Amino acid sequence: MPSSLRISTVGVRGIVGPGLKAHHALEFAAAFSVLLNRREPIMIARDPRASSVMLREGIVASLLASGRDVVDLGLASTPVLQHAIQSTNAAGGISIGASHNNAEWNALKFLGSNGTYLSSGEASELLDIYHLRKFDFRDWTQVGRLHFDDEAIERYINDLENVFDFEMLRGLKLVADCSSGLSSLILKRLKERHPIDITMINATLEPKAFAHTPNTNARTVGLQLAPVVQAIGGDMGVLFDMDSDRIAVCCGDGEVVSEEMILPLLAEYQLMRQPGRMIITNLSTTSMVEDVASRYGGTVLRVPVGRQHAMDALAMYPAERIAVAGEGTGAVMLPEFRFVYDGIASLLALASHLRQRGTSLKKLLAGMPSYDMRKAEVSLDAKRIPELMTELEDQWAGAKMDTQDGLRVDIDNGWFHVRVSNTEPVVRVIAEMREGSAEGLMSKLLDMVRSYA
Amino acid sequence: MREHKLKVGVSGVRGVVGEYLTPLLAADFAQAFGAYVGRGRVVLGRDTRFTGPMIEHAVACGLLAAGCEVVRVGVQTTPTMQIYIAETGAVGGIGITASHNPAEYNALKLFNGEGLFFNHYERTELLDLFHQSDFNAATNEEMLGVTVDETTPWKRHINRVLKHVDVERIRQRRFRVALDGVNGAGSELSVWFLEEVLGCDLHAIHVDPSKSFPREAEPKPESLGDLMVLVRAHECDIGFGQDPDGDRLAVCDELGVMLDNNDMLAIAIESALIKAPGDVAVNLTTSNVVEEVAAKHGRRVYRTAVGEANVVDRMRAVKALIGGEGSSGGVIFSGTHLCRDSYTAMALLLDRMASEKIKLSDLDRALPRFFRRSGKVQFAHGKLGGLMLGMEKLYPEAQLERTDGLKLLLEDGWVHLRASNTEPILRVAVESRVESRADQLFSDAMTLLRG
Numbered sequence: 092m093p094s095s096l097r098i099s100t101v102g103v104r105g106i107v108g109p110g111l112k113a114h115h116a117l118e119f120a121a122a123f124s125v126l127l128n129r130r131e132p133i134m135i136a137r138d139p140r141a142s143s144v145m146l147r148e149g150i151v152a153s154l155l156a157s158g159r160d161v162v163d164l165g166l167a168s169t170p171v172l173q174h175a176i177q178s179t180n181a182a183g184g185i186s187i188g189a190s191h192n193n194a195e196w197n198a199l200k201f202l203g204s205n206g207t208y209l210s211s212g213e214a215s216e217l218l219d220i221y222h223l224r225k226f227d228f229r230d231w232t233q234v235g236r237l238h239f240d241d242e243a244i245e246r247y248i249n250d251l252e253n254v255f256d257f258e259m260l261r262g263l264k265l266v267a268d269c270s271s272g273l274s275s276l277i278l279k280r281l282k283e284r285h286p287i288d289i290t291m292i293n294a295t296l297e298p299k300a301f302a303h304t305p306n307t308n309a310r311t312v313g314l315q316l317a318p319v320v321q322a323i324g325g326d327m328g329v330l331f332d333m334d335s336d337r338i339a340v341c342c343g344d345g346e347v348v349s350e351e352m353i354l355p356l357l358a359e360y361q362l363m364r365q366p367g368r369m370i371i372t373n374l375s376t377t378s379m380v381e382d383v384a385s386r387y388g389g390t391v392l393r394v395p396v397g398r399q400h401a402m403d404a405l406a407m408y409p410a411e412r413i414a415v416a417g418e419g420t421g422a423v424m425l426p427e428f429r430f431v432y433d434g435i436a437s438l439l440a441l442a443s444h445l446r447q448r449g450t451s452l453k454k455l456l457a458g459m460p461s462y463d464m465r466k467a468e469v470s471l472d473a474k475r476i477p478e479l480m481t482e483l484e485d486q487w488a489g490a491k492m493d494t495q496d497g498l499r500v501d502i503d504n505g506w507f508h509v510r511v512s513n514t515e516p517v518v519r520v521i522a523e524m525r526e527g528s529a530e531g532l533m534s535k536l537l538d539m540v541r542s543y544a
Numbered sequence: 545m546r547e548h549k550l551k552v553g554v555s556g557v558r559g560v561v562g563e564y565l566t567p568l569l570a571a572d573f574a575q576a577f578g579a580y581v582g583r584g585r586v587v588l589g590r591d592t593r594f595t596g597p598m599i600e601h602a603v604a605c606g607l608l609a610a611g612c613e614v615v616r617v618g619v620q621t622t623p624t625m626q627i628y629i630a631e632t633g634a635v636g637g638i639g640i641t642a643s644h645n646p647a648e649y650n651a652l653k654l655f656n657g658e659g660l661f662f663n664h665y666e667r668t669e670l671l672d673l674f675h676q677s678d679f680n681a682a683t684n685e686e687m688l689g690v691t692v693d694e695t696t697p698w699k700r701h702i703n704r705v706l707k708h709v710d711v712e713r714i715r716q717r718r719f720r721v722a723l724d725g726v727n728g729a730g731s732e733l734s735v736w737f738l739e740e741v742l743g744c745d746l747h748a749i750h751v752d753p754s755k756s757f758p759r760e761a762e763p764k765p766e767s768l769g770d771l772m773v774l775v776r777a778h779e780c781d782i783g784f785g786q787d788p789d790g791d792r793l794a795v796c797d798e799l800g801v802m803l804d805n806n807d808m809l810a811i812a813i814e815s816a817l818i819k820a821p822g823d824v825a826v827n828l829t830t831s832n833v834v835e836e837v838a839a840k841h842g843r844r845v846y847r848t849a850v851g852e853a854n855v856v857d858r859m860r861a862v863k864a865l866i867g868g869e870g871s872s873g874g875v876i877f878s879g880t881h882l883c884r885d886s887y888t889a890m891a892l893l894l895d896r897m898a899s900e901k902i903k904l905s906d907l908d909r910a911l912p913r914f915f916r917r918s919g920k921v922q923f924a925h926g927k928l929g930g931l932m933l934g935m936e937k938l939y940p941e942a943q944l945e946r947t948d949g950l951k952l953l954l955e956d957g958w959v960h961l962r963a964s965n966t967e968p969i970l971r972v973a974v975e976s977r978v979e980s981r982a983d984q985l986f987s988d989a990m991t992l993l994r995g
Contacts, residue, residue, distance in 0.1 A: 108683035113575060113609035117568050117602070141687040145608035148690075152567035152602035195684050230562040231595045231648045299685055 095196075098221075099513065100214035100399055104189060104198035107142040111197055116149030119217075120185065121226035123201055124157035126217050129182040131204075132160040132238070134175055136167035138188030138273055138333050139296035142197045146187050150199075151237055158229035160236050164243045166296065168273040168335045169200060170433040174250060175243040176206035177429055188273075191306045191332040194299055207430055210406060211399045248280055254427045255439045257285040259446045265289045266325040267438075268316040270305035271297035274335035277435050292319055305332045307339035307421045309347045321345035327445070327452050329438045336432040337422035340441065342453040351464060352456065354417040355379040357437060360444035361414040361425065362387035368414035371404050373397070374499045375508045375521045376419040377464060389414055395496030397513055398432075405430050464523040465533040471518045475543040476511060479518070482539060483509060505529065507536055553671070553965070556662075558642055558651035561595040565650055567602035572677070574603040574638060577654060578610025579679035580670045583688070584635030586612045587628055587655075589620040589697075591641035591729040591789045592753040595650045599640045603652065604690060607638075611682030618694040619753055621730045621790025622653060623885035627704055628697040630659030630881060641729070641789040644762035644872075653789075660860075660882055661853040698733050702741060705887045708819065708879045709895035715743035717898045722774040722783035722796065725751040726761060730790030730886065737887060738784075742894060747778045763787050763794035763873055765802035776800040782893065782904050786886050791852075792873040793886035795893065797904040806831035806870030806916065811907050812889050813866050815896040816877055817841040822865020825858040827851070828951050829960050829973045830870030836912045849948030850962060856882045871918075871973075917986035918973040920964075921993045928963055931970065934992050935961060956981055959989055 096105035096115075103119055105111030127133070133154055137143035147163070154161045162181065164172055169186040176184045183203050189196040201209050201217060209217065267289050269275040275294035282289055292315060293302035303314055312330050320328035320341055328341040340348045358370050358380055366387045370380050373396045384391045394400040401416050401424070410426045417423035423437050424430040445452060471479070483498050493499040497510025497518075505524035512519055518540055522533045550559035557573050559565030578586060586607050590596035596619070604614045612635070617628060622639050629637040635657045642649035654662045654670070662670065673679060682688075721744040725731035731751040738744045749770055750758045760767035763785040775783040775796050783796030795808045803811075810833045813824055817838070824838045825846040838845045846862055848854040852874060859867045859882055867876045874884035877892065897904060923931060932950050936942070939959070942952035949962025949970075957976030964971060972989050976982040 106683070108681040108686070112681055113571050113605050114568060116605065117571055121568075140684055141689065142684040144689060145605055145687060148601045148608060149567070149571055149605035152571065152598055152600075152605060155598035155601065156562070156567045197684070226566075228562050228566050230560075231593070231650075234561070234595050234598045237597060237601075298687075298689075 098218065100209070100211055100218065101397070102198055102200045104192070104196065106195050107145075107197045113145060113149050116146040116199065117153045118224065118226075119199055119221055120150040120153035121157055121228070122217055122220040123183070123185060124154055124159050125220045125225070125227050126213065127182045127204070129204060131180045131182040132162045134162045134164060134172060134179070134181045134184040134240075136164040136169070136172040136184070136186055136243075138190075139166060139271070139298050140188065140194060140197055141298040143187045146197060146199065150185055150187065155235040155237065156228045157226065158233040158235055160238065162238045162240050164240050166273060166276065167243055168277065170336055170428070170431050170435065171243050171247045171277065173202055173206035173431040174247045174428070175240065176202055176204065178246060178250070186334070188334045190334045190336060193304055194301050205429070208398055208402050211403055214399065244277055244280055248277065248284060251436065251439065254436070255443055257287060260287050260439070260442050263288065263327075263442055263446065264323075264325045265438075265442065266316065266320045266323065266328040267291050268312075268328070268330040269294045270303065270331055270333055271295060271301045272305055272331060272333035272335065274331035274434060277335065290319070290323060290325065292316065307332050307337045308350060309339065312339045312341050312347045317341045317345035317347055327442065331434045335434040337420060338434040338437050339421050340452070342456070343451060344453065346453065348452070348456065350421040351377045351379070351419045352459070353421045353437065354415070354419060354423055355383050355459065356444060356455070357417070357423050357425070357440050358383045358415050359387075360440050360447070362389050363447070365414055369408065369412055370414055371401055371416035373400065373418055374493060374496055375510070375519070377462060377523060378506060378525065379460065379462060382460065393493065396510060460525065462523050462525050463527070463529040464521065465529045467520045467533065467537060468512070468517040469520065469537065469540050469544060470516060471540070471544055473516065476518070479540060479543045480509070486539070505532065507532060509536065509540065556652045556654050556667075558645070558649060560648050561599070561650050567598060570599050570602035570652065571606035571609075573652060573674055574606025575610045576674035576677070576679050577636065577638060577670060578607045578612040580673050581612070581636035581657070583611040583682075583686070584613065585615050585632070587615045587617055587625055587632070587634045587637035589617040589625045589637070589639050592619055592727055592731070593642070593647060593650055593788065594756065596640050599650055599652075603638055603640065608687060608690070609682060610680055611686045611688065613688035614690045616690055616692045617697045618692070619729050620697050621701070621733065621886075623791055623881065623883045623887065624697045624701040624733070626655055626659035626883040627701045627881045628659070629655050629657065631700055633657075639789065643789050644787045644792065646761060647757050660856055663853055663857055702733075702737060702887065704880045705885070705891050706741070708877070708888070709891045710899065711742065713898045714894050718743055718745055719782065719894055719897070720745045720778060720780045721747070722771055722778060722780040723748040723751065724759070724768060724771040724774070724783070724785045725749075726757050726759060726763070726786055726788055727752050727755045728757070728786055728788035728790060729753070730786050733790070734784070734786065738890070742891070747774055747780060749774060757788060761788050763792055764805070765794075768794055768796065768802060771796050772800045772802065781897065784886070784890055790886050791884035793875065793889045794873045795904070797908060799905050801905070803904070803908055804916070805873040806833055807908055807911055808873065808889075809868045809870050809875060810834055810837045810911055811896070812868070812875045812892045813837055814841070815892040816866040816879075817843060818896070820865055820879070822878070823862055825855050825862065825864045825867035827855055827869045827871070828945065828948050829962075830868070831914050831916060831975055833911055833914055834870070847945075847947070852876070852884055914975050914977055915979040915982035916973065916975045917982050918971070919986070919990060920969045920971050921990065923963070923968060923970050923993075925968060928970070931993055932961065935959070935989065938988065938992060957985055959985055961989070961993075
């Protein structure tokens with residue numbers, strides 16, 4: 092079995108046992124305590140993986156030893172944890188769970204005092220402390236205490252109520268695939284508190300045997316969710332990843348919606364109510380976001396791929412200037428939720444959008460243009476990448492270029508983006524054409540890229 | 545002299561929490577332990593030290609990572625844990641307690657599947673495994689969880705203790721009892737046991753497990769002044785002083801005088817021998833009063849190296865009835881379990897006082913009288929052999945016993961020298977029936993050893 096341990100500014104992730112080990116949890120938690128200046132409590136939450144309990148024990152031990160009080164939310168999603176940090180005086184938080192990865196994986200995600208992911212600067216400082224292993228374990232009179240908080244989901248739902256009009260959603264027939272994960276805890280309580288019609292599948296939390304890979308892509312939606320939506324005549328199906336920070340959707344007839352469409356749909360919902368605002372997304376996301384922006388007088392800010400860059404960009408603008416931030420993966424942040432990737436909020440926003448437009452998802456999508464997007468990846472020797480980029484620049488000399496993250500080139504009726512993955516030794520190639528097929532462009536690009544392989 | 549703030553050795557891990565005993569070390573050691581005992585249930589408990597919960601989480605992390613199931617029993621005495629492990633078929637257990645060490649220390653006590661301390665060979669194997677640091681890391685699929693059982697362990701323990709005494713007879717006497725629980729793991733159990741179960745009129749101090757240790761943790765005359773005052777103030781029949789993990793016991797008589805731990809052990813041994821036949825095992829430093837008591841009942845005494853595990857190993861091998869270590873106030877009664885247990889000791893003493901209708905001071909006075917002196921000397925590494933040889937030359941007539949350090953057996957007494965396992969100090973103990981001889985043996989030895 093590959094160890095697959097990845098330690099980066101995004102956090103630490105790996106296959107538990109051969110890769111991610113107990114000492115990673117202990118050492119990263121100790122480093123995180125050193126990073127946070129404020130002495131207020133640190134909040135933690137975990138997903139249902141069996142290994143999450145092991146990691147939790149190590150994290151609690153290190154934080155207590157560092158003189159930190161710990162508030163444990165128990166089984167709770169990352170968005171719920173982020174909300175809890177924001178709504179209390181917590182110094183920060185650690186979310187234990189590998190969201191869309193299979194059961195053998197796990198990960199730690201670090202959150203600052205505003206509940207958002209660490210900035211690039213903070214994240215690299217955390218890594219420096221971890222690598223130096225200069226921890227701050229206190230003497231016996233100063234060890235912290237562990238507290239439990241069972242009310243975080245309730246408070247989170249209270250806040251959802253301030254943003255969404257649940258009465259408006261009455262009568263909408265929704266189906267949710269919880270992927271054996273944490274969204275079910277929130278949806279169950281939502282159903283108890285509001286007359287919303289959500290049929291849940293895979294709603295039992297599983298420590299080992301997930302119902303399916305908890306990945307929010309079209310293939311997973313087609314697996315179980317789409318047939319159920321079709322069979323019971325639902326209005327929309329929503330698939331959550333394990334920690335409900337992102338979604339994938341299908342129409343009432345079971346037709347799977349491309350994950351690229353989630354952001355444009357939510358951007359439209361936001362801009363209709365708040366015209367002129369800005370959409371923040373990465374260089375690899377569909378140009379449909381520009382279409383939506385121009386329709387409502389908004390703008391688009393494109394940043395390099397990776398959660399970190401979106402967070403850094405968000406920090407540069409006041410929240411009231413931003414409509415939405417997100418990726419083409421179905422992970423979207425709304426300003427009402429203080430910029431946290433939140434699948435439940437995305438679902439509610441999407442459902443509210445359908446209600447406000449008074450139409451079905453199918454018809455809504457039919458009214459939007461259909462662009463041809465192609466994606467591919469090629470393994471490449473790292474030392475030849477600069478040559479490749481230079482050749483691409485020469486080839487499209489004169490076109491509009493963006494070199495923040497590899498090379499993105501905008502051409503007539505389309506664009507392409509060639510970049511090196513942050514997590515794997517591969518070059519990713521994405522091309523989109525607003526008219527006609529992207530196949531020609533894609534094959535030309537791939538020929539060039541492969542000539543360096 | 546080097547300060548010994550951390551010790552990783554055959555007796556496990558012990559150290560000052562914070563800079564020295566870190567959660568990283570505790571988790572690593574627990575993972576090695578889990579790999580050693582295998583993928584079964586491991587019982588995890590602690591005493592009342594403030595650092596206990598922190599270490600408990602670290603140990604749980606290591607055990608889960610090794611693929612063990614963790615059975616959390618919370619705050620329990622060491623004997624309670626040992627009995628629970630033995631009765632529930634666990635593969636082992638870890639008790640988080642630095643026993644009689646000060647509050648800034650904590651440690652891991654390691655138990656095998658029989659609820660016994662790891663013997664010498666088990667400890668050595670575990671230590672090798674720890675140093676190889678290549679222990680099994682369970683995958684998510686292999687990982688087991690945490691279960692909690694905080695109420696049945698102490699019930700099982702007391703049930704075992706009560707099998708060997710006449711509870712009704714004790715209750716009828718309505719003994720007036722003083723207790724100093726050092727705010728330790730046994731605090732609540734002791735109050736319930738003495739008041740509710742044995743029907744005593746209890747006057748207890750330091751029985752709040754949420755508070756820190758109010759006195760030196762080791763139960764001995766110097767640390768039990770409050771108990772002696774309590775006994776006199778309430779005219780108690782007996783006073784009990786416990787240590788933080790409830791295995792050791794020191795006893796005060798009705799006059800408010802602390803018994804020597806050797807004498808307390810001798811009384812407990814005789815109380816057991818009156819009830820049932822069996823041999824006795826004690827360590828080399830324990831008083832000869834034990835031999836005299838055993839001889840009265842026609843029983844043999846086995847001598848072992850110092851350390852509870854050594855006494856238990858011998859008791860197990862020779863099927864002894866009772867044993868212990870005079871120096872530390874530990875009574876090991878095989879009828880309950882092969883572990884030091886302050887509850888069994890309390891029950892045996894009260895039962896004896898009830899059955900013979902006798903005062904504790906009279907029981908003590910009836911024992912043969914020995915005079916004991918003890919002390920310690922620091923030594924430089926490498927000098928130990930020379931010091932031992934010097935002692936042999938000082939007493940050429942002595943019969944030598946080298947099981948644990950050097951014991952010189954003389955016509956009218958003995959001298960025992962042994963290096964501490966944890967610090968570069970030499971412990972010196974002497975005994976004689978004649979007080980002046982004890983003084984002389986002690987001062988001669990100390991003079992030689994101090995060079």
